Amino acid sequence: MPHRVLNFGAGPAMLPHPVLEQVAGELTDLDGSGMSVLEISHRGAAFERIAERTEADLRDLLAIPHNYRVIFGQGGATLQFAAVPLNLCSSNATADHLVTGEWSRRAAHEGERFSRVNVAIDGASSGYRTIPPQTEWTLTQGAAFVAYAVNETIHGVEFPYVPETGDVPLVADMSSTILSRPIDVSRFGVIYFGAQKNLGPAGLTVVIVRDDLIGKARAGTPSVLDYEMAATSGSMLNTPPTFAWYVSGLVLQWIRSEGGLAEMAARNQRKQQLLYDAIDRSSLFDNEVDPAYRSWTNVPFQIREPHLEPVFLTEAATAGLTNLKGHRTLGGFRASIYNAMPESGVRTLVQFIEDFDQRWAGMA
Numbered sequence: 629m630p631h632r633v634l635n636f637g638a639g640p641a642m643l644p645h646p647v648l649e650q651v652a653g654e655l656t657d658l659d660g661s662g663m664s665v666l667e668i669s670h671r672g673a674a675f676e677r678i679a680e681r682t683e684a685d686l687r688d689l690l691a692i693p694h695n696y697r698v699i700f701g702q703g704g705a706t707l708q709f710a711a712v713p714l715n716l717c718s719s720n721a722t723a724d725h726l727v728t729g730e731w732s733r734r735a736a737h738e739g740e741r742f743s744r745v746n747v748a749i750d751g752a753s754s755g756y757r758t759i760p761p762q763t764e765w766t767l768t769q770g771a772a773f774v775a776y777a778v779n780e781t782i783h784g785v786e787f788p789y790v791p792e793t794g795d796v797p798l799v800a801d802m803s804s805t806i807l808s809r810p811i812d813v814s815r816f817g818v819i820y821f822g823a824q825k826n827l828g829p830a831g832l833t834v835v836i837v838r839d840d841l842i843g844k845a846r847a848g849t850p851s852v853l854d855y856e857m858a859a860t861s862g863s864m865l866n867t868p869p870t871f872a873w874y875v876s877g878l879v880l881q882w883i884r885s886e887g888g889l890a891e892m893a894a895r896n897q898r899k900q901q902l903l904y905d906a907i908d909r910s911s912l913f914d915n916e917v918d919p920a921y922r923s924w925t926n927v928p929f930q931i932r933e934p935h936l937e938p939v940f941l942t943e944a945a946t947a948g949l950t951n952l953k954g955h956r957t958l959g960g961f962r963a964s965i966y967n968a969m970p971e972s973g974v975r976t977l978v979q980f981i982e983d984f985d986q987r988w989a990g991m992a
């Protein structure tokens with residue numbers, strides 16, 4: 629067995645081991661072609677098969693209705709902060725933004741370059757530790773869309789429900805939760821996510837968009853950001869990120885072989901419960917997020933004795949538990965436990981936290 633650690637990084641994140649082995653195994657000769665997937669044309673038959681199967685598997689896993697198009701693009705979720713208003717509204721329309729953490733804050737900020745922005749929730753006053761109830765949101769009558777991040781990857785705050793927006797299209801950044809459990813796609817106008825957290829390598833960005841929101845991009849929208857041009861060209865207006873697309877396809881096959889999203893949801897439910905329970909039981913560690921809104925995939929935690937922070941990280945790395953350092957804006961720690969992190973990996977982390985707590989709590 630090659631040397632592998634338990635990687636709790638937020639993204640680019642751990643990938644399923646069988647997928648890495650398959651990539652390595654067919655890297656120099658894809659399907660008897662004598663070429664690697666890195667070297668073939670995106671317009672050739674071999675890649676066409678990969679592209680089609682990837683989309684079919686994504687549609688199957690997420691039960692994407694027929695009236696939605698799937699775009700395999702680039703530029704990350706961050707470029708969608710601009711692409712969404714360019715495709716969905718004019719510059720004097722108002723977009724409502726639910727700001728519950730750093731990513732939705734950035735989406736609102738970028739959105740201001742392209743339309744009017746109404747911040748319907750601002751979670752900054754709570755330190756982004758909770759989500760105010762829908763009765764307190766200040767939504768705009770006739771808004772062009774309502775945008776939010778389903779899970780705040782940095783702050784570890786997640787919506788446990790889908791917001792109700794009536795006829796106003798709901799736009800969801802699902803970068804860090806996509807494929808972590810089943811979703812009802814029909815509730816959304818646009819869903820987008822970068823691949824590098826829960827789907828595959830960095831470089832691929834997927835957009836799932838309802839038919840009636842396509843074909844309305846404002847004048848001046850760059851072609852590659854125009855949902856209609858992307859969709860009608862089969863995401864091949866220009867060269868797509870072929871390798872990331874291919875690896876993402878293998879991850880989708882892996883998810884299917886493991887039992888699909890119902891199974892992912894059951895595992896992820898258990899994983900987050902184990903970890904939060906250990907943090908809550910400990911005397912040294914804290915997660916300050918309102919329990920009703922705790923993220924399943926990104927678990928930030930702090931230590932009450934700051935001088936022990938580097939000790940924890942060093943000992944963890946020695947034990948093969950890596951990338952536990954918290955985001956640079958928050959400090960502390962963060963464990964990202966996406967689909968590829970096995971339950972046994974979370975148990976190892978829990979055991980480590982418990983041991984550390986026992987060894988150091990009395991001595992602090």
Ligand SMILES: *Cc1c(COP(=O)(O)O)cnc(C)c1O
Pocket residue numbers: 639703704705706707731777779780781801802803804822825
């Ligand atoms: C990581 C992340 C982003 C930024 O993604 P890029 O692909 O780097 O642009 C945006 N939103 C959320 C929720 C994220 O987790």
